[in-house]
Amino acid sequence: MRRxxxxxxxxxxxxxxxxxxxxxxxxxSVAVLDAGGHLLAFQRQDGASTLRAAIATGKAAGALALGIxxxxxxxxxxxxPSFIASLGPISPHGIVPAxxxxxxxxxxxxxxxAVGITGDTSDNDELCALAGIAAAGLTPQN
Amino acid sequence: MRRxxxxxxxxxxxxxxxxxxxxxxxxxSVAVLDAGGHLLAFQRQDGASTLRAAIATGKAAGALALGIxxxxxxxxxxxxPSFIASLGPISPHGIVPAxxxxxxxxxxxxxxxAVGITGDTSDNDELCALAGIAAAGLTPQN
Amino acid sequence: MRRxxxxxxxxxxxxxxxxxxxxxxxxxSVAVLDAGGHLLAFQRQDGASTLRAAIATGKAAGALALGIxxxxxxxxxxxxPSFIASLGPISPHGIVPAxxxxxxxxxxxxxxxAVGITGDTSDNDELCALAGIAAAGLTPQN
Amino acid sequence: MRRxxxxxxxxxxxxxxxxxxxxxxxxxSVAVLDAGGHLLAFQRQDGASTLRAAIATGKAAGALALGIxxxxxxxxxxxxPSFIASLGPISPHGIVPAxxxxxxxxxxxxxxxAVGITGDTSDNDELCALAGIAAAGLTPQN
Numbered sequence: 001m002r003r004x005x006x007x008x009x010x011x012x013x014x015x016x017x018x019x020x021x022x023x024x025x026x027x028x029s030v031a032v033l034d035a036g037g038h039l040l041a042f043q044r045q046d047g048a049s050t051l052r053a054a055i056a057t058g059k060a061a062g063a064l065a066l067g068i069x070x071x072x073x074x075x076x077x078x079x080x081p082s083f084i085a086s087l088g089p090i091s092p093h094g095i096v097p098a099x100x101x102x103x104x105x106x107x108x109x110x111x112x113x114a115v116g117i118t119g120d121t122s123d124n125d126e127l128c129a130l131a132g133i134a135a136a137g138l139t140p141q142n
Numbered sequence: 143m144r145r146x147x148x149x150x151x152x153x154x155x156x157x158x159x160x161x162x163x164x165x166x167x168x169x170x171s172v173a174v175l176d177a178g179g180h181l182l183a184f185q186r187q188d189g190a191s192t193l194r195a196a197i198a199t200g201k202a203a204g205a206l207a208l209g210i211x212x213x214x215x216x217x218x219x220x221x222x223p224s225f226i227a228s229l230g231p232i233s234p235h236g237i238v239p240a241x242x243x244x245x246x247x248x249x250x251x252x253x254x255x256a257v258g259i260t261g262d263t264s265d266n267d268e269l270c271a272l273a274g275i276a277a278a279g280l281t282p283q284n
Numbered sequence: 285m286r287r288x289x290x291x292x293x294x295x296x297x298x299x300x301x302x303x304x305x306x307x308x309x310x311x312x313s314v315a316v317l318d319a320g321g322h323l324l325a326f327q328r329q330d331g332a333s334t335l336r337a338a339i340a341t342g343k344a345a346g347a348l349a350l351g352i353x354x355x356x357x358x359x360x361x362x363x364x365p366s367f368i369a370s371l372g373p374i375s376p377h378g379i380v381p382a383x384x385x386x387x388x389x390x391x392x393x394x395x396x397x398a399v400g401i402t403g404d405t406s407d408n409d410e411l412c413a414l415a416g417i418a419a420a421g422l423t424p425q426n
Numbered sequence: 427m428r429r430x431x432x433x434x435x436x437x438x439x440x441x442x443x444x445x446x447x448x449x450x451x452x453x454x455s456v457a458v459l460d461a462g463g464h465l466l467a468f469q470r471q472d473g474a475s476t477l478r479a480a481i482a483t484g485k486a487a488g489a490l491a492l493g494i495x496x497x498x499x500x501x502x503x504x505x506x507p508s509f510i511a512s513l514g515p516i517s518p519h520g521i522v523p524a525x526x527x528x529x530x531x532x533x534x535x536x537x538x539x540a541v542g543i544t545g546d547t548s549d550n551d552e553l554c555a556l557a558g559i560a561a562a563g564l565t566p567q568n
Contacts (some may be wrong), residue, residue: 002286003394006188036320037476039195042184046148053181067475082503083524085511090480090520092376110287110473189394191351192321196374219366227369236374240367290472323479326468330432337465 001106001138003034004113008136009041012115015135016128017045020120028119028128031056035111037064037093045119052118054094059101059125060116061093069141070101070116071126100125103141104133111141143248143280146174146255150278151183154257157277158270159187162262170261170270173198177253179206179235187261194260196236201243201267202258203235211283212243212258213268242267245283246275253283285390285422287318288397292420293325296399299419300412301329304404312403312412315340319395321348321377329403336402338378343385343409344400345377353425354385354400355410384409387425388417395425427532427564430458430539434562435467438541441561442554443471446546454545454554457482461537463490463519471545478544480520485527485551486542487519495567496527496542497552526551529567530559537567 004012009032020028027045029052034040037060044052059070065087066073077084077097087095099122106112115132117125133140146154151174162170169187171194176182179202186194201212207229208215219226219239229237241264248254257274259267275282288296293316304312311329313336318324321344328336343354349371350357361368361381371379383406390396399416401409417424430438435458446454453471455478460466463486470478485496491513492499503510503523513521525548532538541558543551559566 002392006185010185034192034320036192036318036322038192038320039184040186042181043148043152044180044182050176050178050180065475065477080524082500082507082510083522085507086484086503086514086520086522087477087481089514090484090522091477108286111475191349191395193349193371193375197371200370200374216366219370223366223369226366230370230373236370238367238370238374240364290469294469318476320476322476323468324470326465327432327436328464328466334460334462334464 001112004032004040004104004138006040008138011136012132013041013043016117016132019128019131023124025120025124028117029053029056030132031060031116033057033060033064033114033116035064035113037061040113048119055096055118056116058094058096058116059098059118060114062091062095062097063101063103063114064111065091065095069103070096071099073097074099098122100129102126102129102133105139105141144254146176146182146246146280148182150280153278154274155183155185158259158274161270161273165266167262167266170259171195171198172274173202173258175199175202175206175256175258177206177255179203182255190261197238197260198258200236200238200258201240201260202256203233204237204239205243205245205256206253207233207237211245212238213241215239216241240264242271244268244271244275247281247283285396288316288324288388288422290324292422295420296416297325297327300401300416303412303415307408307411309404309408312401312409313337313340314416315344315400317341317344317348317398317400319348319397321345324397332403339380339402340400342378342380342400343382343402344398346375346379346381347385347387347398348395349375349379353387354380355383357381358383382406384413386410386413386417389423389425428538430460430466430530430564432466434564437562438558439467439469442543442558445554445557449550451546451550454543455479455482456558457486457542459483459486459490459540461490461539463487466539474545481522481544482542484520484522484542485524485544486540487517488521488523489527489529489540490537491517491521495529496522497525499523500525524548526555528552528555528559531565531567
């Protein structure tokens with residue numbers, strides 16, 4: 001597994017939405033990025049607000065930028081708020097420090113992309129990201 | 143018809159890709175935006191280069207920004223290059239002056255969104271955008 | 285070959301500088317980027333002016349953004365100046381339309397990175413990029 | 427000593443990596459800037475994440491921007507977070523308020539450049555910067 005295909009990206013989104021429906025969550029927005037942080041696929045459910053593409057992308061791109069999940073970036077932001085805040089302006093898609101951005105690992109453990117979800121609580125957003133990654137037969141980075 | 147639903151956005155993308163396959167085009171990237179220029183759905187076919195999300199979005203957002211197709215923006219750019227160039231830095235997603243960005247009109251004629259496609263020639267990109275809009279039962283702005 | 289290692293990036297730079305010395309060129313600046321357009325290594329020879337990191341990066345990043353060499357982007361810019369100019373503001377490192385930015389292809393033909401050189405004529409810059417890529421045992425994209 | 431040569435910049439990077447290996451640190455990224463904040467040399471070790479060039483540069487450029495080390499900028503950020511946060515968007519390479527960015531002083535005490543390192547803890551990043559500067563026969567600004 002060297003990269004996420006478009007078919008896999010679409011599977012991730014469909015499965016993430018299915019998880020959201022199962023949990024009766026608010027409208028979700030899901031971005032799937034390649035290893036370099038460039039968008040492969042995105043969908044925003046009806047009723048979601050206007051910044052959702054940027055937030056979903058900023059969770060996933062931030063994870064790739066620092067090599068850790070956006071949940072862990074959120075924890076870093078609690079300890080070192082000025083450091084994390086300083087990275088937003090120098091990161092092409094920003095750094096959104098809240099759970100829901102998960103790196104996808106390739107067969108050698110290196111990142112092959114990332115998934116970012118926003119719309120419900122950050123914990124629920126992350127649950128849906130993990131469900132989507134699993135449904136596509138892919139592996140989240142620990 | 144007052145807005146593009148996610149189902150319609152996905153139909154647009156599927157039909158645009160089908161048109162691309164029928165015409166044997168290069169890998170395409172398709173963005174569907176709401177009336178405010180915010181992304182509803184996006185897909186990038188395998189093998190497309192990294193800036194394609196930005197280019198597809200920039201065609202569609204530029205069309206909405208000026209109220210005309212990106213083909214007509216391209217014609218304006220030929221006549222008034224400095225004017226069109228000046229708009230890129232002040233438009234959130236840029237203004238890409240090449241065919242392939244088409245406004246979708248609602249039943250009262252006002253824009254309800256736009257489609258932007260990049261990957262092949264601009265003329266072919268636009269053909270696929272029009273095919274996608276028609277397949278979703280929607281109407282391009284004249 | 286799935287990615288450019290730091291050792292290979294350094295080999296590219298050393299060999300590019302050797303080619304520049306052999307041809308008695310002006311001070312060169314060489315950037316090596318990964319497939320996502322993120323810097324792996326950079327060196328600027330003594331006497332080069334201040335924007336050289338940005339220019340070298342902009343040639344390489346532009347090539348990856350569009351999937352073609354910066355020489356071909358320069359040719360596109362001659363035919364479609366407004367289109368190429370519109371991409372600068374929406375590309376994280378800009379798009380520099382002049383020879384000297386060359387994509388490196390992996391064993392499956394997909395990009396694994398790019399080299400960008402500036403300092404002498406664009407033709408000479410490109411010669412040095414190709415020399416560097418060959419010296420590292422890598423393959424430029426046709 | 428009026429400026430950092432490319433040879434010295436490369437020595438700084440090699441010695442910083444040696445210090446990182448000695449201390450068994452995570453993959454490091456090292457940027458060396460001239461007095462104007464423009465990149466002279468950069469290397470990112472294999473396995474480092476994508477934003478590392480920007481972070482290393484942002485530590486070094488921030489130090490030069492304010493005339494103090496990025497460690498002291500971090501201390502200022504703890505006391506005056508809004509002030510430091512306001513500088514990021516108006517600084518070409520941002521201001522990263524965490525240890526690891528060290529100014530190099532010339533023989534008259536004025537800055538001749540700066541080193542920025544990221545990858546491990548900020549304290550370790552700074553240790554490697556100081557080791558690199560010393561190995562090149564240069565002097566950190568007190």
